[in-house]
Amino acid sequence: MKGCRWSITPEGLKIGRAESCEIRIEEVAVELFHCAVKLVDGKPVVQNLASDRGVNLNGSRVFEAQLNPMDVICVGCNWFVVAAPGDDKCGSGARIAAVAVVLLLAVVAFGMIIWKRGRKSMDVAQPPITTNAATHVEAPVTTNRVVRIVGEEIVVTNRIIHVVDNVVVTNYVVEVKPADKPPTEAEPQGDNVAKTEGDNENVAPGAADGLGLSDDGKTLMSVPQGIAHIVIPNGVTTIGDMAFENHKALESVMIPPSVTKFGRNAFRGCNKFTGVMINDLAAWCQLSFAFDDEGFGCAFDNPLWHAHNLYLNGALVKDMKIPPEVTRIGNSAFRGCCSITKVTIPKRVKEICPGAFGDCGNLVKFEVDAANRYYKSVDGLLLTKDGSTLVSVPGGLDNVKIPNGVLNIGDRAFAGCKKLSKLTIPDGVTNIGYRAFRDCSGLIDVQYPPSMAKISSFAFDGCKSLANIYITDLTAWCRISVAGFSAPLGNARNLYLNGKLVNDMRIPVDVARIEGHVFKGCASLTRVTIPQGVEHIGEGAFADCSNLIEFRVAGSNYHYKDDRGLLMTRDGKTLLAVPGGMPSVEIPGGTEVIAAHALNGCRRLVDVKIPDGVTRVGGAAFADCKELARVDIPNSVKIFWGWGVFSGCDKLSSITIPGSLERIGSGAFAWDWSLKNVVIQNGVKRYAIGLLHVVQLKALRFRIVSRVSRFGRLQVVGN
Secondary structure, eight states, X not given: OTTOOOOOOTTOEEEESSTTOSEEOOOTTSOTTOEEEEEETTEEEEEEOSOTTOEEETTEEESEEEOOTTOEEEETTEEEEOOOTTOXXXXXXXXXXXXXXXXXXXXXXXXXXXHHTOGGGGOOOOOOOOOOOSSOOOOOOOOTTOEEEETTEEEETTEEEEEETTEEOSOOOOOOSOTTSOOOOOOOOSSOSOOOSSSTTOOOOOOOTTOEEOTTSOEEEEOOTTOSEEEOOTTOOEEOTTTTTTOTTOOEEEOOTTOOEEOTTTTTTOTTOOEEEESOHHHHHTOOOOOGGGTTSSOOOOHHHHHOOEEETTEEOSEEEOOXXXXXXXXXXXXXXXXXXXXXXXXXXXXXXXXXXXXXXXXXXXXXOTTOSSEXXXXXXXXXXXXXXXXXXXXXXSOOOOOTTOOEEOTTTTTTOTTOOEEEOOTTOOEEOTTTTTTOTTOOEEEOOTTOOEEOTTTTTTOTTOOEEEESOHHHHHTOEEOTTOOTHHHHOEEEETTEEOSEEEOOTTOOEEOTTTTTTOTTOOEEEEOTTOOEEOTTTTTTOTTOOEEEEOTTOSSEEEETTEEEETTSOEEEEOOTTOSEEEOOTTOOEEOTTTTTTOTTOOEXXXXXXXXXXXXXXXXXXXXXXXXOOOTTOOEEOSXXXXXXXXXXXXXXXXXXXXXXXXXXXXXXXXXXXXXXXXTOOOOOTTSSOGGGOTTOEEEESSOOSSOOOOOOOOO
């Protein structure tokens, strides 16, 4: 490379072994992405990318430093001299010689000290080293970080420096740093650093050696076990699936700004992992992570979710100021970051994605630049500029008052607010977003206003302590649109109307519709009376009401009736709901359809008789019937429609699928841990691959009575 010149472009110059580097050096001592030279505010800067040894600048080890004319950068066996703009010379020999002499004197001084301690202590056999020196050299004898003078050569950590007339004429990297002393990070930059006493919160990155990379150097596929601190080379764009999985020694990872994608379970099982290190906060803000709760355990890909601590330029981030150039903060970008206590949003940010600051357990305040046109902060909460949507609530707050004027509680707005115990939603709020209160594990009481119109899916998922729902208007409550798996009473169990626990509930006469799932899980209910005017009752409206023993329907109601305490359509053809407190049920003759969720959550039910003539059974119709051990399905049944017809029936041990069946919905017997025998009779035509959720049924035995006319894709586990 002697005589070559490179101009520093705005994109910078990468130096390393990778083919994508602008300056490529094929030497073992050089990392794939060793360092970079770029312009920062118009001034040249050298930045270490992957080497744990840092960058050798003028004989000193640095991790980032501004460059001046005549500075000398050592990379492997190559020296690069910084030339001033317009200077056609690469530097004078006097300058290089001066730097070389400084290197030499430092090495010789250290070497003589070690030499005087006795040659015997250093005698460890090494393979011969071939050099270009005129004088023959015996095989060098070294240990780590030990210098030895042999003839006219200096051997340092198994690298050789040639000495001719007291001047270093080759340019191998010289290291004299003790092995157990970590490299020193550059000074923290900006305001995103912790104000601490002492150094216990500073973390230095470690080695990148031995990382398993794809051929193009863009995907990190594997990491050696036993390394505590890892530096991912800049240029890597993807961290592969399970790349760090179960690395018990891992404590911190330096993630370069080039990384844009994190694979599934990349950091799962890293029990000691406590630090994510970055040097570009703006780049991190652009990342979007998969939501773990959308893929049934497929994600957890954000390393902050595992490590909880974020370090910027080596300093723990607490008071985080988003860089002024940032316009977007991605999905779950800082989810799980417990080191953050305050976040300042600059004026240019126009999009903050759901969950960006979820599960930040020590965050207590948002501040937004007054000039921002899209967002604002009120009492430390993050809202849209017009105040209509509550975007995010700091996870460290234990008392939250939703501001007046809020209409919508946004997706994941309260996600991970574990310290929150009581919440009053003000009148005017109409909508609760997707997983809005996910994992608010300390939440006990919620008071709903009459204005509430919609509760989105999984809104209260993981609210394990939720016990009480307070309302003031039963008519308004009946008309709330509740999405699947989001029943507000599913966790709470107790419903209070104007401060009084609801037991014998009489639906108001002005109610025309009772929406699905609105009373699902209400354990305080014992009896429900439905008036004449009710025209529609949604699926699962009264599912899993474990103490409910009776439905009563006004005889003048044109759409519904009760039959021995069961809720039926007026014509008697559809069974809509069975009280959850019944121990046994005989479904009336003439029934043709068992509706979805009809017996869902009948936890005391041990016996059920399904009459001949039933042709269709809806999704989750018998789900979570915990005591149900046996079900006789008549030959008239043609369809198990929807997901999980018998899912969660813990004691169901055997079942016979009649030959009349034309379709079985997926997951029909999911989580039925006691199920051991399934008899499929002759004539069964079709069923979904998720029929038995068989991956969980280790002891399952299939017995096919006769040849099945049309198999789907049957998975058999066991004999």
